[in-house]
């Protein structure tokens with residue numbers, strides 16, 4: 697039996713073990729997926745081999761450590777400097793980023809979208825903004841602090857902080873911050889949000905499993921909303937494809953993993 701795990705801290709809240717195990721069981725793949733609370737990210741590689749794992753997903757705060765641990769990096773993971781999926785082959789660790797292609801699939805389900813406003817400039821914003829731009833979307837990054845915007849500026853993104861932002865029409869407005877995750881905060885001052893939400897075709901929050909203050913505000917304008925569930929599902933399916941060496945198609949895996957969201 698092959699053993700897979702989620703490495704992160706915390707990991708107790710995660711749906712990933714249920715998602716992956718549902719697909720393993722339904723498709724009769726001899727494997728099991730567990731969660732492992734890793735406190736020290738620099739021990740990632742050591743723990744991987746000690747536990748006899750075949751593959752892992754990596755969540756907050758270890759995606760950069762995961763990047764460092766790999767002998768081989770998929771070109772996109774290399775470009776964005778973040779790995780959330782590792783597979784062992786012949787004693788070597790191969791690293792991938794499935795967050796970004798998963799998120800791209802979410803965005804492609806919206807019609808007639810060109811301009812996108814990201815609220816937030818953290819690690820998730822970094823990988824997803826790059827893949828969206830590579831696909832031809834115009835991405836603007838708005839963040840509370842100036843410090844995190846600098847790496848976006850040097851790579852040519854339009855950026856603003858709360859003081860410098862000049863409102864315009866965006867097709868999608870996306871909360872990429874952790875505001876709302878464990879509190880009821882909005883990701884930006886309400887006046888600023890009121891200047892962009894009413895003109896948007898839809899708004900997305902990457903947080904899943906709750907109605908955030910941001911989504912509540914969007915709904916008050918009757919604008920379509922989406923939470924982070926599909927992003928989580930799609931990154932998981934793409935990771936599962938790597939874990940099982942692409943023996944199953946995305947569409948075959950999807951209905952089984954999706955059951956994790958109704959159980």
Ligand code: NDP
Nearest residue numbers: 816817818819820840841844873874875883902924927928
């Ligand atoms: P990071 O810690 O790297 O970045 C956090 C970002 O949130 C920063 O831009 C920070 O701004 C901003 N922020 C935090 N608190 C506030 C606040 N109160 N008001 C305004 N801005 C705030 O986080 P990640 O990029 O890793 O994750 C971001 C979100 O994405 C999280 O909620 C996470 O749960 C979610 N996520 C969802 C996934 C899914 O599958 N659905 C996958 C991955 C992530 P500043 O620079 O000013 O501190």
